[in-house]
Amino acid sequence: MELSKTSYVILGMLKLGRRTGYEIKALVDVSTRFFWAASYGQIYPELARLEKQGLVKGEVDRTNGRRPKAYELTAAGERALRDWLTSDDPLHIELRHEGALKFFFSDALTPEEQLDQLRRTRRTHEDLAAQLRAIEPESEAGKPPAPLMTLEFGIAYQEFLAGWCAEAERRLTPGQVKKGS
Amino acid sequence: MELSKTSYVILGMLKLGRRTGYEIKALVDVSTRFFWAASYGQIYPELARLEKQGLVKGEVDRTNGRRPKAYELTAAGERALRDWLTSDDPLHIELRHEGALKFFFSDALTPEEQLDQLRRTRRTHEDLAAQLRAIEPESEAGKPPAPLMTLEFGIAYQEFLAGWCAEAERRLTPGQVKKGS
DNA sequence: GGCGTCATGTAATACGTTACATGATTAC
């Protein structure tokens, strides 16, 4: 593999239209961020690298004295994006979940403390679900469905996690009958 | 924050009993790996750092000429673990999901290619769920419930993701106009 | 004039993986 996954985020965003690094970052923050984040420290150097490889082409817009450098895909860039999108290489899928980690070790706590932590984790996911719901999507007929479905996925994902916490809370609340007994 | 999250994995594993770095790694691989992984390159240097900070104590076992260096928690280490377990600092929760990323950009593909990718992602999660189910847990009465529940969580999590893919496949499959399938 | 936003970029640092080097013990 030559390109990092994050460079495909950039290529993909440029496939949707000509953009500056700043705009790419803003778009990532309201779309792919919840399953693939990217920071300026990655985006700007990566844009330079992609340009050197001939996958994107940048042009400084001087029409009114400003200096935003907008990039667009080259033919080679389109090919690279397409190859990645259709490849069947093993997918990079990774979760880092401090709440689950704490829960794993939480038998060292009192039952109340253990429940407190579960509630905190649940609230975190409820907040994240609310944040995603606040992103009002521009869903028009005829528009490609994937971005909207991805947003729905994000919401369902956070709700699943919040729901799991809620069920675990129930199971660990004293006075409840244990499952399977 | 002084300690990295990964050092709490180590402290937590040592809370469960005296262990060598090798054993910690093996334990992580069948338990926390799916929401917090760790490699030798992290574990051994981190153990050394934790010992310098007085949170763990290592002793070389020379009873029969071997050299496994087993570590255990010190009182300070127990305190550090407990403080982390009960703290209400924002949780580090992060997902990197290449399948979701591809799906987000997949409107650039033909419907068949798009479905192919969804199926690949689904199969990945189905495989992961199967792997987790293969981990036979030692669930005895009186044993702490969290590790077992965490395993159940892992399975439910992978199944949720596989299920979401299946539903997306259904939604993107053109209505049964064709015959002969 | 000052604030917010647009805009680009770098440096320091942290985090993490992989591959490598080394060697003992155990089971066949």
Place this chain on the structure above:
DNA sequence: GTAATCATGTAACGTATTACATGACGCC
């Protein structure tokens, strides 16, 4: 004896975050 497993550790590399430095433009 030889293969698997136990066991420790480092070096090189890659990936990513954070903070910082810089400055223009538009609006109030």
